[in-house]
Amino acid sequence: MLKKFRWAALLAGAFLLAGCMQPASMVNAPERTKRKTTFAVPRVQINISQDAHQFSSPHFTLYLKRELDALRQFASLQDRVSYGKGLILQLETYYIHLKNTLGYVVKEPVNVVISKQVGQVFSGGFTTPAYATSADPDYGNKPTAHFSPKSAAEVSTLIHEVTHLLDYAYVGKFAPPWFMEGIATMIENDFLEGNNRRRKEPLINEAGVNLLQKWAAHRREGNMLPDGLEIEAYNHSYYILSELHRRYGDDFYIKLFREMQKWPDRRLNDGQLVDLMSRVTKTDMRRVFENEFEFKFEDPEKKSTQTTTQQK
Numbered sequence: 001m002l003k004k005f006r007w008a009a010l011l012a013g014a015f016l017l018a019g020c021m022q023p024a025s026m027v028n029a030p031e032r033t034k035r036k037t038t039f040a041v042p043r044v045q046i047n048i049s050q051d052a053h054q055f056s057s058p059h060f061t062l063y064l065k066r067e068l069d070a071l072r073q074f075a076s077l078q079d080r081v082s083y084g085k086g087l088i089l090q091l092e093t094y095y096i097h098l099k100n101t102l103g104y105v106v107k108e109p110v111n112v113v114i115s116k117q118v119g120q121v122f123s124g125g126f127t128t129p130a131y132a133t134s135a136d137p138d139y140g141n142k143p144t145a146h147f148s149p150k151s152a153a154e155v156s157t158l159i160h161e162v163t164h165l166l167d168y169a170y171v172g173k174f175a176p177p178w179f180m181e182g183i184a185t186m187i188e189n190d191f192l193e194g195n196n197r198r199r200k201e202p203l204i205n206e207a208g209v210n211l212l213q214k215w216a217a218h219r220r221e222g223n224m225l226p227d228g229l230e231i232e233a234y235n236h237s238y239y240i241l242s243e244l245h246r247r248y249g250d251d252f253y254i255k256l257f258r259e260m261q262k263w264p265d266r267r268l269n270d271g272q273l274v275d276l277m278s279r280v281t282k283t284d285m286r287r288v289f290e291n292e293f294e295f296k297f298e299d300p301e302k303k304s305t306q307t308t309t310q311q312k
């Protein structure tokens with residue numbers, strides 16, 4: 001019985017964490033290619049497998065799938081060694097950045113997999129250039145991000161997904177999509193010179209419902225917003241999260257993630273998350289969210305069922 005339950009729980013977990021993917025239209029944003037910050041290449045030990053398909057560093061294990069050998073770029077051992085070393089060092093610089101800005105610390109390496117094509121991921125049948133998942137059954141049920149050579153070469157996509165990856169590894173909670181996507185989009189945009197994509201206006205429909213709160217991002221089931229609106233959901237989430245950063249300072253997210261990590265359940269709904277923000281800022285954040293971002297909270301005494309009914 002226990003075994004069966006655990007299996008069910010794991011399966012449910014896999015669904016819930018079925019990662020994030022960016023709409024293709026966001027991934028190819030040509031304006032955002034210039035780095036704001038330059039980083040020193042970290043001095044880390046890198047181990048390379050004999051056939052140069054697997055690389056390991058203190059915080060990442062990088063897999064170059066065998067199918068890549070068919071591509072000219074990966075055909076020779078030397079090609080794979082220089083590609084893999086370059087990429088894993090880039091990942092280590094992102095790790096340092098995320099550790100400094102969000103407080104993410106990982107004790108066990110997380111996985112990054114490069115395939116010829118990332119392809120179809122979700123049962124809905126749509127494809128994605130890249131995605132991250134908290135538990136990949138093909139990679140030891142560990143946090144794993146998947147890229148194609150093309151999507152891994154896009155700095156904005158790479159750091160966005162790596163943010164999710166380290167979020168899964170460090171915080172390991174199912175926060176509402178607007179929060180998880182807002183964080184990844186904020187990091188992506190703060191890291192790169194680019195368009196300011198922040199959208200201030202709430203996404204309220206005719207019935208007065210805040211669609212951001214109904215957004216299920218790329219989860220396997222539940223609410224997907226129409227394409228154009230989904231991009232606005234990323235942009236509005238980014239606005240909210242960067243506003244909080246601006247108002248409450250550099251250690252706001254570091255403190256918040258520490259609180260989230262201690263949260264006893266695997267899931268936080270909007271009210272629970274915002275209550276943790278109140279604890280960190282010593283401000284009534286429910287009021288801030290209600291007044292400024294037009295959020296609605298369910299009765300705090302009543303456990304929210306909104307997020308649990310969407311997923312199995």
Ligand SMILES: [Zn+2]
Pocket residue numbers: 020021022160164180181184
């Ligand atoms: Zn994302």
